[in-house]
Amino acid sequence: xxxxxxxxxxxxxxxxxxxxxxxxxxxxxxxxxxxxxxxxxxxxxxxxxxxxxxxxxxxxxxxxxxxxxxxxxxxxxxxxxxxxxxxxxxxxxxxxxxxxxxxxxxxxxxxxxxxxxxxxxxxxxxxxxxxxxxxxxxxxxxxxxxxxxxxxxxxxxxxxxxxxxxxxxxxxxxxxxxxxxxxxxxxxxxxxxxxxxxxxxxxxxxxxxxxxxxxxxxxxxxxxxxxxxxxxxxxxxxxxxxxxxxxxxxxxxxxxxxxxxxxxxxxxxxxxxxxxxxxxxxxxxxxxxxxxxxxxxxxxxxxxxxxxxxxxxxxxxxxxxxxxxxxxxxxxxxxxxxxxxxxxxxxxxxxxxxxxxxxxxxxxxxxxxxxxxxxxxxxxxxxxxxxxxxxxxxxxxxxxxxxxxxxxxxxxxxxxxxxxxxxxxxxxxxxxxxxxxxxxxxxxxxxxxxxxxxxx
Numbered sequence: 001x002x003x004x005x006x007x008x009x010x011x012x013x014x015x016x017x018x019x020x021x022x023x024x025x026x027x028x029x030x031x032x033x034x035x036x037x038x039x040x041x042x043x044x045x046x047x048x049x050x051x052x053x054x055x056x057x058x059x060x061x062x063x064x065x066x067x068x069x070x071x072x073x074x075x076x077x078x079x080x081x082x083x084x085x086x087x088x089x090x091x092x093x094x095x096x097x098x099x100x101x102x103x104x105x106x107x108x109x110x111x112x113x114x115x116x117x118x119x120x121x122x123x124x125x126x127x128x129x130x131x132x133x134x135x136x137x138x139x140x141x142x143x144x145x146x147x148x149x150x151x152x153x154x155x156x157x158x159x160x161x162x163x164x165x166x167x168x169x170x171x172x173x174x175x176x177x178x179x180x181x182x183x184x185x186x187x188x189x190x191x192x193x194x195x196x197x198x199x200x201x202x203x204x205x206x207x208x209x210x211x212x213x214x215x216x217x218x219x220x221x222x223x224x225x226x227x228x229x230x231x232x233x234x235x236x237x238x239x240x241x242x243x244x245x246x247x248x249x250x251x252x253x254x255x256x257x258x259x260x261x262x263x264x265x266x267x268x269x270x271x272x273x274x275x276x277x278x279x280x281x282x283x284x285x286x287x288x289x290x291x292x293x294x295x296x297x298x299x300x301x302x303x304x305x306x307x308x309x310x311x312x313x314x315x316x317x318x319x320x321x322x323x324x325x326x327x328x329x330x331x332x333x334x335x336x337x338x339x340x341x342x343x344x345x346x347x348x349x350x351x352x353x354x355x356x357x358x359x360x361x362x363x364x365x366x367x368x369x370x371x372x373x374x375x376x377x378x379x380x381x382x383x384x385x386x387x388x389x390x391x392x393x394x395x396x397x398x399x400x401x402x403x404x405x406x407x408x409x410x411x412x413x414x415x416x417x418x419x420x421x422x423x424x425x426x427x428x429x430x431x432x433x434x435x436x437x438x439x440x441x442x443x444x445x446x447x448x449x450x451x452x453x454x455x456x
Contacts, residue, residue: 026444034442044068045335047250050437051258054078055104055424056246060337070338070387073345077246078103083342086242095214095234097241098122101181101420104246105174105427125182126209128190129159133206137190141198145412146279148191150272153180157268164266167430176267177423184419185215188412189222195408216241219416223405232354233403237413239350240399243343243392244414246421248336253277253284257422261429262437274422275415284414288407289324290331291397294366296323304366307373314370314377331367331394332374343392351399358402367398 031038040048045068057076061068075082077100085103089096098119102110110118136155142148156179157163165172186209197204207222216238220229249258257274261267278284298304300322301313316322317329334341348368355364371390379385400410 030442030444036442040439041335047335050255051249051429051433053249053425053428054107055428056248056421058248058336060334060339060341068338073334073337073340073342073389075243075247075342078107080109082243083346086239086346090235090239095216095238097215097238097245097417100242100245104420104424105177121178122182122215123209123211125179126186128183128186129156132156132159133190137187137194141194142191143195143199144279145188145191145195145408146275146285146415148195149184149187149412149415150275150279152187152191153184153275154268154272156180156183157266160268163268167264170427170431173267173427173430177427180267180271180423181419185209185219185416186222188409188416189219192223192409192412214238215416219413220403223409232357236350236354236399237403239347240396240413241417243347244396244417246418246424249425251283252280253418254421254425258425258429259437261426262433262435264430264436267423267426270426271419271422274418278415278418279411284411284418286330286391286393287397287400287410287414289328290393291401291407291410293317293323293330294363294370294397297366297370304362304369307369310369311373311377314374315381318377318381329370329374329377331390332371332378333388334391337389337391338387340389341391344390344395347392347395347399348390351395351402354402355398360398360402363398367394370394 030036037048040050042048044066046063055078057074059071059074059076061070063069077085080103085100086096089099099110099115101122102115102118132152132155136152137148140148140151142151160176162172165176167173189209190206193204193206196202205225207227209218210221213221214234217229217234219237220234221227247254249255253274256277257270260270260273281289297310297313301310303309313322314329318327320327352361352364355361367390371394374390375388378388396414397407397410400407400413405413
């Protein structure tokens with residue numbers, strides 16, 4: 001009976017596909033007619049100014065006489081260039097994610113004593129609530145770790161004795177944020193282990209985080225069955241976390257978080273919305289698409305070092321004749337960065353050394369070649385001379401592959417890092433705005449009359 005109902009519903013929907021299409025298709029001329037900012041973008045591609053923030057900034061151009069002038073990209077955390085931040089802690093032989101988290105949340109760099117205390121608090125807050133693992137992760141497995149992270153984030157509301165605190169109570173709001181930041185890696189690690197058990201038929205191995213290890217070290221420690229990792233691997237993963245921790249209030253997931261926060265809802269609802277946003281292939285899921293694209297390139301291009309053959313293949317991708325057929329070269333281009341994405345530059349620099357040690361220089365050099373040839377492919381196929389660069393997704397997927405991390409963890413690792421930025425934006429939004437974010441939509445449906453049911 002259930003199967004019959006399912007077939008009936010499928011038939012019902014199939015018959016109405018054309019009707020649905022007719023009701024949802026919008027002529028693109030309307031966007032120009034009503035000066036609609038599609039994707040909250042101005043006609044020149046710049047973002048519509050929707051707020052102000054002290055947390056982060058991204059720079060890839062400046063405006064001169066109404067025109068974009070490309071500049072090398074900059075990623076700035078609380079006024080500090082991320083490259084200077086990274087140079088600072090790497091030159092002192094330290095991991096930097098915890099220090100970065102403190103900077104983004106509190107607005108200044110911690111001294112040694114404060115950083116030690118902050119790290120200890122994160123260790124303490126890693127512990128999941130009683131029965132949370134059994135009830136929310138083990139007994140409700142998901143084949144998608146981002147799906148499980150979103151559901152688990154929302155479920156933490158039920159384990160919080162005071163989830164609906166007044167948002168003006170910064171102490172309680174901050175405490176919830178720190179719990180989310182600390183618990184996120186544990187949820188991802190546990191969800192990954194359960195996914196492997198239920199969906200990949202592997203033994204269930206759960207590792208508890210180990211005190212005294214950094215976030216990056218603990219991720220490798222808990223995700224690997226033998227707990228083993230090298231210092232170089234942890235150092236590179238730590239760099240990834242730092243580079244992904246924040247990217248300005250205008251990115252899709254941070255904005256989603258701020259939209260929900262502006263309504264006055266709780267922090268768990270706000271953050272779960274951000275997780276759902278990051279899951280999308282146009283946002284955090286792009287790193288997986290990059291690796292998928294390169295799997296096609298490696299399969300179809302006979303000689304990776306033949307630049308003409310590679311260029312022609314990239315042109316075929318743009319013509320929707322190769323790879324996944326969607327016409328996109330993943331890992332290239334960015335909404336803000338033009339000449340360079342500083343995250344890609346830094347990741348590329350650190351990744352090359354590990355690629356050499358892992359005997360993966362051929363793959364690394366293939367990425368470099370695609371990065372160099374892609375603008376020519378775009379110019380030839382789309383007749384555009386638009387300045388473009390590789391974005392962070394071009395190299396992050398290869399880094400995770402070199403770290404022996406499967407692609408289903410690529411976007412969750414992004415989420416672990418970005419949890420810091422989301423929480424910082426959440427706190428800034430609820431303490432500074434008393435207006436709900438509500439953009440306008442122009443209704444274009446012509447006036448219609450109601451027809452009685454028997455006359456339709």
